[in-house]
Structures are given as C-alpha cells and as structure tokens.
Amino acid sequence: MPIAMITGATSGFGRAAARRFADAGWSLILTGRRQERLDALKHELAERVEVLTLTLDVRDAEAVKHAVETLPEAFRGVTCLVNNAGLALAPQPSQRVDLADWHTMIDTNVTGLVNVTHAMLPLLIATGAGASIINIGSAAAKWPYAGGHVYGATKAFVEQFSYNLRCDLQGTGVRVTDIAPGLAETEFTLVRTKGDESASEALYQDTTPLQSEDVAEQIVHVATLPAHININFLEIMPTRQSWSPTHVERD
C-alpha cells in the first residue's frame, strides 16, 4: 500500500486529508503537536489502514530529522509527503504586530516546511516514480491584503521553493505541487486571532467557504495522478471569493 506522511494532521486540511487517504487505502504517518488529537485520529482510522503517529513540532529540525531517521521499516517507503502544518498570526497591520508572531510564522511555514522536506527527500527519492511532495501554500502568496504581511510572504516562499525543488528533483521521479487554497473554514482563523471565536465565525458567516474535505479531495487527487503527470500549482477558491480592487487613499 502507498504511504502518505501528513504534517499538521490534527486539524483542518491535514486531518481531512488523512481521512481521505484512508478511504483510498493508503497507510499513514500523521504528525502534529497535539498528541491527544493524533491518538483520536489513529483510533478512528487504524481499523481500516496502517497508522503511525509522530508527535512533532516541525520547527525543531533535530526532532524532525530523528523522527524520520527512526521511522519503522514498514513506514519508510513514503509515496507522498503533504507539507501542510502552518499558521497565520496577527491579523492587524504590520505596524502593530508583535515581532514574535512574525517569527513564529516564518519558523513554522518556512523553516518547518524545509526541515521536513530536507529530512524526507532521501526516502521520497528512494520511492522514485509516483512519489510526490504536496506543499500547502495559499492564495495569500499571490494576492496581497491588509494584515497579510509575513503570512503571505511565507506562502510566496512555499510557492517558489516548490518550483525550485521540482528543478532539482527532475530525473528522480519525485513530483512537487503547491496547492494554494483561498478562504477555507478550519481552525485557521481561531489560531490567527488567538482564540477569538466571534472573529472566526464572522469571517465564514453568510458565505460559502471551502471546507477541509474540498482541499483534501484535491490533495488525494494530485497524489494519485499517473506518475508521468506533475501539477505544478493548484489555486483553489470558493466560488464566492474573487479579487478585490487595489485600495486608493483619498483626502
């Protein structure tokens, strides 16, 4: 059976992708910091598929390296790495942001993603044809908005890193895709606002955001394409989201 390793499997897209991969019969390596959520997901899925959970903070390069190096033999033949763990913080304008929040986004969305990718490359290259790395970027990589500051910039990194990685991996059979969702209803806004449930509810109210399952469906679709096909970039928005005009300041 093919194996998917998913970072950030305790919530949102990552958890939905775990369920969707399980529907397709894939074995799973599920990671995140919240052990109890990993346990619950393993309990849910382990009757159907093989599941290994790793309590892991992607920002900790040594811990990531050690976890990958000590993967049990049965889980080393990874077919798909889903680099999904990530977050936004500080929805306020740059001039009112705590520097620590910018660092946390960079440490997670950029450093964490490269930590996991670097550790996993030998395994994915050993798998070869049909293997893939799916990086979860964001529409915020391309479309600026007030309060997007470092978050959008980290996702622009994810997009360009994905393309550059593709160049290096040419000839190995390993594919690379940046999936860039727009507005999606997960715990994302609760994290961004540090627990403001009313702000989270207000953002998704009276519209039709993407759901985790919509993004999970695309992740599994990309991972299960024939080995000769590489989707480079896949931006997904709700039908009810499009682009705003630029803002003009007036007296």
Ligand SMILES: NC(=O)C1=CN([C@@H]2O[C@H](COP(=O)(O)OP(=O)(O)OC[C@H]3O[C@@H](n4cnc5c(N)ncnc54)[C@H](OP(=O)(O)O)[C@@H]3O)[C@@H](O)[C@H]2O)C=CC1
């Ligand atoms: N929702 C949206 O509108 C969009 C989200 N995205 C991106 O999708 C990805 C998933 O977000 P989403 O599902 O929406 O949000 P959630 O908050 O629901 O899930 C985020 C996941 O990331 C994990 N995570 C966060 N920090 C770390 C860390 N340091 N180490 C390990 N795992 C971590 C969390 O696990 P735990 O806390 O247990 O560690 C959790 O499982 C993110 O990269 C996000 O930027 C992109 C576009 C749109």
Ligand SMILES: O=CCS(=O)(=O)O
């Ligand atoms: O990546 C998340 C989507 S948005 O909140 O930046 O639009």
